[in-house]
Amino acid sequence: MTTFLTLLLNGLSLGAIYALIALGFSVIFKASEVVSFMHGSLLLFGAYTIAQLNAEIGFLPAVALGVAATAGIGLLVERLLINRLRGTAVITLAILTIGVDIILVTELTRRIGSDILNVGHPWGGEFVRLGEVGITENRLYAMLTAVVLMGLFFVAFKFSSWGVAMRAAAEDGETAALMGIRRGRVSAVAWVVGAGLAAVAGLFLVGSPTPGVSPGVTSVALRAFPAAILGGLDSTGGAVIGGLIIGIAEALASGYQEQLLFLGRGFGDVVPYVVMILVLLVRPSGLFGTKELTRV
């Protein structure tokens, strides 16, 4: 039982990080109809920038600057590429983000080299015990931060003018334009938010129990993909639920690896995709996605 609870808690904390990334995918997709394949590089860029700056200006300023810089890259990509090519086939834009991703990852890999960079979080790798159940301090803070950020996001999404404009533009872009809503601005804000969330996720992903900043971090973003998809790509709430489901499933599959040996080693790595496929078989547009993603 203790093992199960521990795995569940760790799964939740991992899921919270996935949820942050998936929420970013979902917001960007809603606002600009583009599936961002560059989140892996944004994660890595965020974590790398924070790690570099931490040594010089201290932790909190480094986090603020790192998140802002990552958000800036999101903004740059939106302004320079996505916004100018509006009206181009969506698939072209998605492939464009793959291109940007490759460029960024290549450059970052060159800079990081074969080292494993340490961010130097002020919290170490200690375990926090909540009764019988243990979790690393890093993951605990990740969970708390994710809850706060997602709460802020959903309040803004529901009540702020940006939220209303965003939901209106996502539902019917042409009519939104006729109402004076500037789609370009809505989309720019969405990219800033999506990239910023990725940087925060990156910050916690490279903390304990993960060893540090290495290019391998980018693969985590790929695991947040099934999270966003199984929640329904155009549903922000679905992205969060999807993130948690994937996180828990992955933690349980890795934790009970011995019992699951008949499936082969490393089953935890595949589990996100297996869960996604199972959900999509039953609900083709994801748990909370709208059935009709493309309007006729």
Next chain:
Amino acid sequence: MLEVEGLQVTYGGAVQALRGVTLRVPDGKVVAVLGSNGAGKTTLLRTISNTLKLHRGRVEAGTITFDGASLTGRDASAIVATGLVQVPEGRRIFSRLTVEENLRAGAMGNRDKSARAAAQTRVYDLFPVLAERRSQRGGLLSGGEQQMLAIGRALMAGPKLLLLDEPSLGLAPKIIGQIGQIIRDIHDQGTSVLLVEQNATMALQVADSAYVLDVGKVSLEGPANELAATDAVQRLYLGQAAGDETQVQQAAARSTKTLSRWTA
């Protein structure tokens, strides 16, 4: 106020939708544009609001000026800011947003906070039913209520000129009468209206003057009451000519089923 001069529009570089349309909406008037399907009515409004490129349309020639300033090439949201707001065909309300959020979305182009509050009071006064249903999702409203919401949403931007694209589409005759009354009320409050309609009866009752569009060209124009009296308009749009009566009778004789009159 609004002046459209020699407007030519094509879709996909091949289909000519407008072939030199010229029309004027004077300040403080209701102007109707009549025409059947494919006459170019919606294209005209798309061109004025500049959403044409979303439909692969292109302006080949002509100018559009509003209050003396050219609208050509301006962004759709910038045009809203000049005081020219369109209620699109088929209502197109945001069905997943509540009534109140729909109205908020309509006020996005309106920067003045007190003007927004005044617009909201005006909308709820005009459409008390929207005030009752303010927290319901737009998709749950009836067709007539959705049309009211679409008009109310456009009024939130505080327009000087309101463009209405077939507000009678898909509504029961009784509701169409209500919509006509609402258009008159909005006009009395000082907003000019450009009303695009297939329902000539309603449009000619409401409008001061009218244009008839036929395959991309203005074929008739003049004061609404004069137009309503012309043979061509009666025959084509009002269905009052003698020839129609016999056709209807023949059709009734051919059909074996009888229909009772549908009442709302």
